[in-house]
Amino acid sequence: MNKNGFTLIELLVVIGIIGILIAVGTLDFRDMTVKSNVEGQVREMYADLMVTRVQAMSRNRDHFVRLNNAAQYTAVDDSDNDGINDMIAPDTQLYQKSLKYPIQWNSAVPGNVDLIFDSKGLADSAGLGTISVPNTAGAAYDCIVIDITRIYIGKMSGGSCVQK
Numbered sequence: 001m002n003k004n005g006f007t008l009i010e011l012l013v014v015i016g017i018i019g020i021l022i023a024v025g026t027l028d029f030r031d032m033t034v035k036s037n038v039e040g041q042v043r044e045m046y047a048d049l050m051v052t053r054v055q056a057m058s059r060n061r062d063h064f065v066r067l068n069n070a071a072q073y074t075a076v077d078d079s080d081n082d083g084i085n086d087m088i089a090p091d092t093q094l095y096q097k098s099l100k101y102p103i104q105w106n107s108a109v110p111g112n113v114d115l116i117f118d119s120k121g122l123a124d125s126a127g128l129g130t131i132s133v134p135n136t137a138g139a140a141y142d143c144i145v146i147d148i149t150r151i152y153i154g155k156m157s158g159g160s161c162v163q164k
Contacts, residue, residue, distance in 0.1 A: 031137055031138070034137045034139075035136070035137055035138060035139040035140070037101070038101055038137070038139040038142055039141060039142075041099060042142060042143070042144060042153055044097075045097075045103075045131065045144060046153050048065075048095065048097065049065060049146070049151050050151060052065055052075045052094065052117060053117045053123075053151070054121065055077070055094070056117040056120075056121055057119065059119075060119045061078050061079070061081055061119055062078040062081070062116060062117065063075060063078065063094070063116075063117045064078065064114050064115065064116055064117075065114070065115040065117075066085060066113055066114050066115075067113050067114075067115075067131075070102035070103055071102050072096065072097065072098050072099060073097055073103075074093060074095070074096040075093070075094040075096075076091050076092065076093055076094065077093075079092045085114050085116075101133050102133070103132065104131070104132050104134050105129060105130075105131055106129045106130045106131075107126070107129040108128040108129050109126045112126050112127065112129075114127060115146060122148055122149060123146050125148065127146060128147060129145075129146055130144070130145050130146070130160075131143060131144045131146070132144075132156050132161065134156075136156075139155075140164065141154055141155050141164045142155060143155065143156045145161045145163070
């Protein structure tokens, strides 16, 4: 620094350092945002499944959650008590959710798209499996396991969902 102020070189060096810090901070912020959004989606889907299970018990009839595709799911109350998810009247659609990040459904029965909760809140054996969000950039949890008696969230590790 000379007596009259900063030189052009000093100013450019400082601006360069600030630019590098901003670039690194932006990349970290983007990763944190993706992680947070994935975790939020998993938490919301977990809560929806738990609410559907409780409603099946309180209404004393089957409830279905259909994984329509990799980016949407729908819950249906089996109002006509026929045990079939026909998704037409008098069956009642409880909610339909669209997802920001696609999910992958690994069912115990290949090709099955329905999770069934009976009047006791138990999951049907055909609906057991894992719902995961692939390529999650290191989210703390990114999968949901549906078991006969419980549902839990976890982190995919080595092809299986490890409970958190």
